[in-house]
Amino acid sequence: MPTDAKAKQIQDIQEKLSRATIAISTRNGGATVKQFNELRSKLREKKVEYVVVKNTLTGIAADNCGKSAVREILQGPTGIALGYGEVVDPAKILVEQIKAIGLPVTITGGYLDGKVLQPAEVQALAAMPSKQVLLGRVMGGLLAPLYGLAIGLNYHIGGLARTLEARRKQMESAAPVADAAPAAEAAPAPA
Secondary structure, eight states: OOOHHHHHHHHHHHHHHHHOSEEEEEEESSOOHHHHHHHHHHHHHTTEEEEEEOHHHHHHHHHHTTOGGGGGGOOSSEEEEEESSOSHHHHHHHHHHHHHSOOOEEEEEEEETTEEEOHHHHHHHHHSOOHHHHHHHHHHHHHHHHHHHHHHHHHHHHHHHHHHHHHHHHHHHHHHHHHHHHHHHHSOOOO
């Protein structure tokens, strides 16, 4: 039976796991407090929380919130990045920070939509563009044919309008000549 302090930790981790859209586990390879603080501040900007957890307590919390597969990504001294919004952000920030500041942390796995991610899959997720960029690309792809149709129709309608305008001007310039000829025929002949 866990103590009251451990029960509170389990409850806290359970609440965080139940809200999280993605969880990425890491193993500390000797990072300094300064490096972790820098990592946490970068993650906080994107509404991602980084917590160092005890594997046993985290496993119990994962079981309690129906995400028991999280147990598979808990290996050794574990830190977990919990994302509550965009699923790409935690992976992207972790990978960038590991490279940028030489953070001696290893990504050991992830959990997304009931599926355990291998470290290579987390790396691939980090390389993906954000949801907004993907939606923009899809919308651009869907709208491109419509824009092409609009431009094509506008070109042909504009051509028809220019042709009709040219014909109208041609008829206006020919009209006074046609009106003058019948007037000359109607004049009486000199006697």
